[in-house]
Amino acid sequence: MKLVRAVIREDKLVDVLDALVRAGYTGATVFRDVGGMGGESGVVKIRGRTYEALLPRAVVEVAVEDGEVEKVVKTIMEAARTGHVGDGRIFVLGVEGAWRIRSGEKLG
Amino acid sequence: MKLVRAVIREDKLVDVLDALVRAGYTGATVFRDVGGMGGESGVVKIRGRTYEALLPRAVVEVAVEDGEVEKVVKTIMEAARTGHVGDGRIFVLGVEGAWRIRSGEKLG
Amino acid sequence: MKLVRAVIREDKLVDVLDALVRAGYTGATVFRDVGGMGGESGVVKIRGRTYEALLPRAVVEVAVEDGEVEKVVKTIMEAARTGHVGDGRIFVLGVEGAWRIRSGEKLG
Ligand SMILES: Nc1ncnc2c1ncn2[C@@H]1O[C@H](COP(=O)(O)OP(=O)(O)OP(=O)(O)O)[C@@H](O)[C@H]1O
Ligand SMILES: Nc1ncnc2c1ncn2[C@@H]1O[C@H](COP(=O)(O)OP(=O)(O)OP(=O)(O)O)[C@@H](O)[C@H]1O
Ligand SMILES: Nc1ncnc2c1ncn2[C@@H]1O[C@H](COP(=O)(O)OP(=O)(O)OP(=O)(O)O)[C@@H](O)[C@H]1O
Ligand SMILES: [Mg+2]
Ligand SMILES: [Mg+2]
Ligand SMILES: [Mg+2]
Structure with missing residues (x-):
């Protein structure tokens, strides 16, 4: 069994869950209140002080059999893109x- | 070392932590603002639009030596059930x- | 590839992210609304009832190539201590x- 963990845009959460259900994956765990830095943002300096400026993210976890990983990854990528x-x-x-x-x- | 990660009902959190402490496990990390779909809920459709309807969950993580996994799993299952x-x-x-x-x- | 997951004091988050960026790691995912028990706190009993009393934590995750693990761990430890x-x-x-x-x- 594998745990597929996707860090997505917060506003793509419903689309991703909907795509998972349509593809037959009805179990998932979602973490909200997540922030991300990925080049675009992260920490910012204002007058010498550092502040956090993370983008709002959601993390979606889906546990699946090994043979399902590719399909789940593709399903999430298409819905989150x-x-x-x-x-x-x-x-x-x-x-x-x-x-x-x-x-x-x-x-x- | 293993990481035991339990996705539980939010309102079972205190019971689970209390059971862990009684069983001798005093270290744990808890994620709140977690939602789950597991057949019972997930996404819902209202007049053609899709909405999120996740159940409130907590995720409890306990890192333990390999030989402790079974006991920790049992402790959590009994308290969360x-x-x-x-x-x-x-x-x-x-x-x-x-x-x-x-x-x-x-x-x- | 490895996932370095640090459970830190919530008020050390900006320092840790800033240290990561300075060390060249510009990608990270942060979980807020996290609580921790590690001996200092956890569950408390008041007149026979058990309550949760977790310390505020943040979890910072950084995915890196295997050869970078030691440097990332050191960077986080120094900034979070x-x-x-x-x-x-x-x-x-x-x-x-x-x-x-x-x-x-x-x-x-
Ligand atoms: N090395 C990493 N470790 C952990 N999380 C990461 C890492 N890199 C990115 N992330 C997470 O993924 C989110 C999105 O990353 P992002 O899409 O910017 O990736 P990217 O590889 O920079 O792609 P792009 O070029 O499209 O921006 C970030 O906000 C962060 O939450
Ligand atoms: N495949 C999965 N991947 C990730 N998380 C899951 C998965 N299945 C369930 N979960 C998580 O576990 C929570 C509870 O799942 P649930 O108890 O409904 O499991 P179940 O196997 O459907 O058991 P039951 O038959 O008792 O409902 C879900 O809300 C979700 O957070
Ligand atoms: N066994 C564990 N499993 C999961 N998380 C843990 C565990 N032990 C500690 N943690 C997490 O790490 C946080 C901080 O732990 P803490 O710093 O108290 O570790 P420690 O080993 O007790 O060190 P110290 O002696 O400095 O207190 C806790 O609040 C909790 O979130
Ligand atoms: Mg990026
Ligand atoms: Mg179910
Ligand atoms: Mg401690």
């Missing part, structure tokens, strides 16, 4: 174990 | 290095 | 794939 700098990045992490809390069942 | 759909999931990730910032000491 | 208990921890996770959403380009 505007074509302008700052569209975000996707990172894939390995999952060594997974459980459903309700049943205690091991999922992966 | 209501028995109704939507109780959450737990994912375990591998940790390749860990440091204590105060001392600079490498922990794993 | 006060020398008092509770300065935070850093965890390094393996990244199995990475993509730039704008271009669809695979980065790692």
